[in-house]
Amino acid sequence: MIGLVDGNNFYVSCERVFNRKLLGKPVAVLSNNDGCCVAMSPEFKALGIPRGTPYFQLKHREKTDGLVFLSSNYELYGDLSRRVQEVLRTEVVDVEQYSIDEAFVYPPSWAEKDLLSFGRRLRQKVYRWVGIPCGVGFAPTKTLAKIANHIGKKRPDGVFVMPEDPTPVLADLPAGEVWGVGRRLPAKLRAERIHTALDLRDAPDDVLRSVGGVTLVRTAAELRGVSCNQDRAYDADPDSVSCSRCFGEPVTTRAGIVESVASFTAQAATKLRKHRLLASGCNVYVQVASPGMFESWNDIDSSFVGRTVVFPNPTDATNEMLEAVTPVAEALFVEGCRYRKAGVVFFGLEKAGSARQLDLFTETKPLESSKLYAAIDALNARYGKGTLVSASQGLATVEPSWKMRREHLSRRASTNWSELMTVR
DNA sequence: TCTGGGGTCCTAGGACCC
DNA sequence: TCTGGGGTCCTAGGACCC
Numbered sequence: 187m188i189g190l191v192d193g194n195n196f197y198v199s200c201e202r203v204f205n206r207k208l209l210g211k212p213v214a215v216l217s218n219n220d221g222c223c224v225a226m227s228p229e230f231k232a233l234g235i236p237r238g239t240p241y242f243q244l245k246h247r248e249k250t251d252g253l254v255f256l257s258s259n260y261e262l263y264g265d266l267s268r269r270v271q272e273v274l275r276t277e278v279v280d281v282e283q284y285s286i287d288e289a290f291v292y293p294p295s296w297a298e299k300d301l302l303s304f305g306r307r308l309r310q311k312v313y314r315w316v317g318i319p320c321g322v323g324f325a326p327t328k329t330l331a332k333i334a335n336h337i338g339k340k341r342p343d344g345v346f347v348m349p350e351d352p353t354p355v356l357a358d359l360p361a362g363e364v365w366g367v368g369r370r371l372p373a374k375l376r377a378e379r380i381h382t383a384l385d386l387r388d389a390p391d392d393v394l395r396s397v398g399g400v401t402l403v404r405t406a407a408e409l410r411g412v413s414c415n416q417d418r419a420y421d422a423d424p425d426s427v428s429c430s431r432c433f434g435e436p437v438t439t440r441a442g443i444v445e446s447v448a449s450f451t452a453q454a455a456t457k458l459r460k461h462r463l464l465a466s467g468c469n470v471y472v473q474v475a476s477p478g479m480f481e482s483w484n485d486i487d488s489s490f491v492g493r494t495v496v497f498p499n500p501t502d503a504t505n506e507m508l509e510a511v512t513p514v515a516e517a518l519f520v521e522g523c524r525y526r527k528a529g530v531v532f533f534g535l536e537k538a539g540s541a542r543q544l545d546l547f548t549e550t551k552p553l554e555s556s557k558l559y560a561a562i563d564a565l566n567a568r569y570g571k572g573t574l575v576s577a578s579q580g581l582a583t584v585e586p587s588w589k590m591r592r593e594h595l596s597r598r599a600s601t602n603w604s605e606l607m608t609v610r
Numbered sequence: 611t612c613t614g615g616g617g618t619c620c621t622a623g624g625a626c627c628c
Numbered sequence: 629t630c631t632g633g634g635g636t637c638c639t640a641g642g643a644c645c646c
Contacts, residue, residue, distance in 0.1 A: 196628095217632035224628095224632070240631040258632085285628045368626050399638060401626075417627095418636080428634060435629095529633090 187298060187324045189291040190331040191274060191308060193267075194319045194339060196287035197225035200266045201256055203317040204599040204607060213254045216241050219432045220257055220591045257592040265600045269316045277308055283420040290328060305338070305345035324348060328415045329408035332365040333383070356384040356409065366405040371398055383409060423461050423535070429454040430529020434591045436475050437525040440516060443472060445580035447515035448508055450530045452579055453571075455504040456563055458532060464500035466534030468507065469493070470514045475526035489526075491518055500536055503559060508578055 193199055197215035202208045212230035214223040222240045223230075230253065235244065247253045267286045274281045280292035297304040305322035312320050323334025325348035333355065338346035348355065362372035364383050374397045380386050386394075387409035394402045404414045429450040437443055447470060458465055471492030495510045511530065519525075538556075566573050597605035 219632065220630095222631050238631075242630040245630095287628080366626070370625065398625080401638070424635070426635075430633065432632070527632095531634095 187293060187301060187326060188328055188331045189278075189293055189301070189305065189308075189322060189324045190284075190328070190335040191270075191289050191291060191312070191320050191322050192335050192339070193270065193287035194321060195225050195227055196267075196318070197258065197263055198227045198230075199318045200263045201259070201596055202227075203266065204262075205596065208254060211252065211254050213256065214244075215256050215258055216594070218258060218590055218592075219434065220255075220593055221432065223255075224258070255594050257595040259596050259598065261598045261601050262596065265598075266316060266318060269600075270312055270318055270320075273312050273315045274308065277311060284417070285420070290331065293324070301347045302343075302345055305347070306343055309344050320344065322346075325352070326411045327408040327413045329365050329405060330411070333359060336363075352409075352411075353384060356387055357382055359383040361386045364405060364409070366401060366408075367398075371402070374398070423463060423537070425535060426531055426533045427454050427457050427461075427463070427465070427535065428529060428531040429457070430471075430527060430531075431590055432527045433525065434589050437528075438523070440519045440521075441580075443519045443525060443528060444512060444515045445578065446528050447472075447511060447530060448576060448578040449580070450528065451507050451511050452504050452576060454530055454532055455502060455507055455559075456566070458502045458535070459559055459563060461535075462502075462538045463535045464502050464538050465497065465507075465532035466500040466536065467494060467496040467532070468511060469531040469533065470495065470511055470518065471529055471531075472515075472518050472525050473527040475524045493518065500534070502538060502556070504562075504576055508576060512578060 198208075198213050201213065201215065208227075210229065211227070212233060213227040214230050214235075215225040216222065217224045220241050222238050223235065223244070224237065226235070226237065233251070233253075241255060244253060244255070248255065263286060270287075271281060271283055271289060274289055274291060278291040278293060282290040282292075284290055291308070293301065293304055301324045305324060309320050309322050312318055321335050321339030322345045323331050323336070323338045324346075325331040325334045330348050330352060333352075334346045334348045337355070338344055359382060360372075361367055361375050361380055361383055362369070364386060367375070367386070375381070375386070378389065378393055378397060380389050380393075380397075386406055389406060391403050391406070394406050398405075407414050431446070431450065433442075433446070437446065451468070469492055471490055474489045474491070476489050493514050495514055497506065497510055499506075501507060515528075562574050599605055599607055
């Protein structure tokens with residue numbers, strides 16, 4: 187059996203650990219740039235506000251309905267996530283982190299006899315040691331465990347074990363709520379008269395294949411109790427690394443575009459070095475703010491402009507990247523345009539220190555900058571992001587106009603000495 | 611009218627996840 | 629006026645190889 191432990195409205199629960207005044211209130215955590223609601227407390231959901239609702243549409247209800255909004259504090263959530271995993275590992279040898287708030291656990295054989303009690307034990311321990319409420323679900327496959335977890339969250343004890351015959355459970359569940367079925371497939375499935383998870387499980391493979399490809403065939407197999415989920419480890423090296431942001435306000439200057447792209451490049455480079463990866467190239471893009479942007483997907487797609495740069499040699503050195511990326515950012519800027527967003531995507535990643543593919547026609551430089559960047563990364567980790575930056579990222583003394591909005595940020599109470607809780 | 615068989619690599623687009 | 633960010637996998641089609 188596989189168990190899934192999943193933090194309830196994780197970001198909100200993290201905020202509540204250090205701010206008890208939030209308990210019982212309708213609280214939402216906002217996306218970057220204070221854009222829209224990404225995590226909501228049960229009290230907030232009860233008001234019927236859907237996930238993804240823009241903050242500006244709800245702002246006025248802070249006063250009238252007592253809604254509380256918080257900017258996302260990833261440093262806090264990441265640290266509490268790590269602590270939850272640690273607690274799980276004290277009970278289960280085999281813990282597989284799936285996302286910031288979820289982990290699959292493979293219970294020891296002695297626990298199989300009474301998974302309900304075991305699930306309650308896990309949940310209580312996480313709650314007492316870290317303060318995060320979780321739901322727990324057990325089932326033979328990951329897809330079924332996801333369903334069991336959703337049911338568990340609605341139970342008073344937070345735990346659900348999938349019965350040996352899950353048929354009645356699946357008959358009660360719309361197909362669109364199955365893990366791996368997104369928002370596009372349900373319409374296509376309905377055309378094949380597949381409405382519930384049970385219909386999905388019992389549909390013939392050739393129909394499933396034509397509707398949703400091999401991925402949907404696998405999902406159905408999982409519902410039948412056949413494991414065929416092959417996902418990568420949470421901490422595995424990524425295939426690509428990116429960094430992008432919507433601007434706090436539209437950018438209209440070349441310097442603004444160049445500085446922001448330089449800054450995203452530097453951040454992504456730090457991420458690469460953390461994984462000890464080199465990038466062989468990068469895609470630089472900007473998005474133009476156009477009126478009526480949110481009325482059609484086509485408008486959004488056509489508003490992106492980008493170019494690909496291939497580095498002379500695979501690299502993790504910020505200065506080498508900036509040398510290649512900056513001219514591209516300059517070239518992408520068109521006078522008179524208002525820009526909404528910019529970003530970089532690094533691809534062609536390879537492990538640093540592994541055999542390198544050399545270029546026959548250009549001089550290959552040794553990776554001499556690695557010590558310099560190890561020192562810079564260490565300083566920035568210790569004294570905060572932006573302590574030491576490249577000049578092309580802009581002067582730190584001037585608040586850049588493209589900076590993110592984060593007006594309701596809570597403190598980093600578990601990772602930063604200066605932001606600890608104080609006892610009076 | 612009629613033109614093999616077996617591959618690789620790359621890219622773009624679509625779908626999904628949290 | 630104001631709507632996030634960071635990923636993955638699969639497929640089809642094109643270009644190329646012998």
